Amino acid sequence: MLGLGNALHYPLAISIALAVAGPAADKAAGWSAYSMGVGFGIAPVALGWVADGVGPHPAFLLLPVFIAVAVLLTVRLGRALRVPVRAA
Numbered sequence: 001m002l003g004l005g006n007a008l009h010y011p012l013a014i015s016i017a018l019a020v021a022g023p024a025a026d027k028a029a030g031w032s033a034y035s036m037g038v039g040f041g042i043a044p045v046a047l048g049w050v051a052d053g054v055g056p057h058p059a060f061l062l063l064p065v066f067i068a069v070a071v072l073l074t075v076r077l078g079r080a081l082r083v084p085v086r087a088a
Contacts, residue, residue, distance in 0.1 A: 010036055016077070 013032050021028035043066070051059035 010033075013036060014029060017028040017032040018025050047059055047062065050062065053059075
């Protein structure tokens with residue numbers, strides 16, 4: 001189930017990055033792939049590292065913080081991608 005949920009992040013992020021990149025589509029695709037790889041590779045390891053230090057239950061209490069940061073970044077990205085409406 002986790003793989004199915006994560007599988008949608010890559011195509012969605014790439015499509016958004018390419019939509020706003022303009023002539024720098026190659027660079028946007030590279031940065032998107034790199035950032036998602038780092039996120040999927042580092043976040044679980046960091047959570048495990050914290051769990052080793054404080055225990056699994058307190059470590060998993062960080063997940064709401066991660067979700068809140070993701071929501072804030074999504075709102076900020078949504079504002080940045082908003083297309084201005086032209087007056088007719």
